[in-house]
Amino acid sequence: MKYLEEFSDPVLAGKLVEQIHATVTKPWAMMEVCGGQTHTIVRHGIDQLLPDGVEMIHGPGCPVCVTPLEVIDKALEIAAQPGVIFCSFGDMLRVPGSGRDLFRIKSEGGDVRVVYSPLDALRVAQQNPDKEVVFFGIGFETTAPPNAMTVYQAKKLGIPNFSLLVSHVRVPPAIEAIMQSPSCRVQGFLAAGHVCSVMGTSEYPELAERYGVPIVVTGFEPLDILAGILRTVSQLEKGEHVVENAYQRAVRDEGNPAAKAMLADVFETTDRAWRGIGMIPRSGWRLSERYREYDAEYRFQVRDIVAEESAVCRSGEVLQGLIKPHECSAFGTVCTPRNPLGATMVSSEGACAAYYLYRRLEAPAEAVTTGG
Amino acid sequence: MCLAVPGKVVEIREEDGTRMGQVDFGGVLKDVCLEYLPDLQVGEYTIVHVGFALQRLDEESAMQSLELYRKLGALEEEFGDQWGLAARQAGERRPPGTDWEEASQ
Ligand code: SF4
Numbered sequence: 001m002k003y004l005e006e007f008s009d010p011v012l013a014g015k016l017v018e019q020i021h022a023t024v025t026k027p028w029a030m031m032e033v034c035g036g037q038t039h040t041i042v043r044h045g046i047d048q049l050l051p052d053g054v055e056m057i058h059g060p061g062c063p064v065c066v067t068p069l070e071v072i073d074k075a076l077e078i079a080a081q082p083g084v085i086f087c088s089f090g091d092m093l094r095v096p097g098s099g100r101d102l103f104r105i106k107s108e109g110g111d112v113r114v115v116y117s118p119l120d121a122l123r124v125a126q127q128n129p130d131k132e133v134v135f136f137g138i139g140f141e142t143t144a145p146p147n148a149m150t151v152y153q154a155k156k157l158g159i160p161n162f163s164l165l166v167s168h169v170r171v172p173p174a175i176e177a178i179m180q181s182p183s184c185r186v187q188g189f190l191a192a193g194h195v196c197s198v199m200g201t202s203e204y205p206e207l208a209e210r211y212g213v214p215i216v217v218t219g220f221e222p223l224d225i226l227a228g229i230l231r232t233v234s235q236l237e238k239g240e241h242v243v244e245n246a247y248q249r250a251v252r253d254e255g256n257p258a259a260k261a262m263l264a265d266v267f268e269t270t271d272r273a274w275r276g277i278g279m280i281p282r283s284g285w286r287l288s289e290r291y292r293e294y295d296a297e298y299r300f301q302v303r304d305i306v307a308e309e310s311a312v313c314r315s316g317e318v319l320q321g322l323i324k325p326h327e328c329s330a331f332g333t334v335c336t337p338r339n340p341l342g343a344t345m346v347s348s349e350g351a352c353a354a355y356y357l358y359r360r361l362e363a364p365a366e367a368v369t370t371g372g
Numbered sequence: 373m374c375l376a377v378p379g380k381v382v383e384i385r386e387e388d389g390t391r392m393g394q395v396d397f398g399g400v401l402k403d404v405c406l407e408y409l410p411d412l413q414v415g416e417y418t419i420v421h422v423g424f425a426l427q428r429l430d431e432e433s434a435m436q437s438l439e440l441y442r443k444l445g446a447l448e449e450e451f452g453d454q455w456g457l458a459a460r461q462a463g464e465r466r467p468p469g470t471d472w473e474e475a476s477q
Contacts, residue, residue: 002378002417003417003434009438009441012444015441089422116422142376145424146423156389157388194376194427197376197419197426198427220376223437223438223441248430248433248437249429249431249437251427256408259408259426262408349375
């Protein structure tokens with residue numbers, strides 16, 4: 001398909017790899033923020049084509065993975081109620097809550113439906129006026145505008161039986177949290193291209209400056225990733241730390257003004273706990289006062305949830321780039337995509353699932369964990 | 373879930389006061405909300421995520437990027453190079469079964 005094949009061209013990829021080898025003189029560790037990028041990197045073995053000592057640390061940018069356990073448990077509570085149709089993106093179905101998942105609720109008779117778009121959930125609400133329809137609104141700045149528009153439409157069209165269970169997260173505060181962590185090894189970032197398609201690049205220069213890290217806005221195809229890596233190592237080698245846009249075909253500096261205006265109307269900033277990482281101040285969005293009646297947390301009083309995380313799962317360390325999935329003793333044995341113990345094994349954007357799909361037959365684990 | 377894919381706008385219409393359209397993803401047509409790109413035209417490419425067009429794709433900068441990558445290393449090829457060596461070494465470490473393998477050898 002146009003814009004996909006051209007940016008996977010193996011000959012050009014080879015040239016970019018050569019250029020990276022020619023540029024690098026020292027070991028460097030950089031983080032790709034987005035799970036979609038992790039998927040491309042592991043699938044194509046991009047990390048294994050890099051010079052020795054150049055390491056890709058996989059970031060927390062998989063929304064399925066970082067949605068807090070408490071919110072998953074809330075979703076399970078709501079979905080199990082009679083008279084509720086619970087709509088969600090497909091990859092949330094298997095995310096383990098404390099003991100069960102949405103799939104289980106569905107098999108026990110709950111009306112859980114997979115939709116492609118939040119607007120589909122709104123349509124379900126219009127078609128079922130006697131039911132409460134709840135959409136599970138998770139995701140980064142890329143998914144927030146579609147969810148915002150859906151709530152805006154519900155209000156505009158007067159659809160009273162629709163609500164959103166919101167757990168949106170934002171990238172810049174996560175970058176800050178990563179850089180402030182004492183165990184941080186990250187020296188540069190590949191920023192998530194589609195997040196920047198919406199938000200633009202204005203939030204990043206300050207972070208690049210404050211933490212002395214290059215931040216390169218990067219796309220998702222193999223050539224995009226390699227170009228992002230090349231620009232990052234070029235900056236690192238020169239001792240620079242500025243924001244660059246290596247995904248110009250889809251990212252304007254100002255982002256998408258219409259989407260940003262809608263976000264400002266529908267959402268407000270809130271503190272948010274990230275699964276496996278913990279509370280990050282001002283890192284999330286919730287519905288603003290004007291839209292509170294569409295907030296499922298207010299509509300359904302589910303409180304007193306005591307969330308319990310699996311004791312073996314090390315997804316928190318995976319999400320912070322402290323270990324690679326192979327280093328978890330449950331990886332590929334008791335924890336598989338069919339029976340995931342942690343959220344990072346669920347979505348193919350999760351690092352554990354990406355390694356399971358593309359790396360599990362590779363021995364020995366150390367060869368991969370060094371990333372070189 | 374975060375996946376956003378490029379597609380070509382083939383039709384634009386109004387629905388309940390909302391700007392909607394059909395987008396062609398390599399032969400698969402989908403209904404997409406175009407509200408966030410009020411001046412997107414039929415024939416243009418856009419990045420679509422969960423049924424919403426989020427940004428137009430700029431053909432010119434796509435071409436420029438590809439052109440830039442094509443030119444990489446061109447000088448060295450003429451002089452016989454160190455980079456080719458580096459790439460061959462990189463190639464040897466290429467894992468079996470990656471998509472690039474057949475095409476690049
Ligand atoms: S392999 Fe499974 S148990 Fe281990 S960190 Fe990943 S998700 Fe958790």
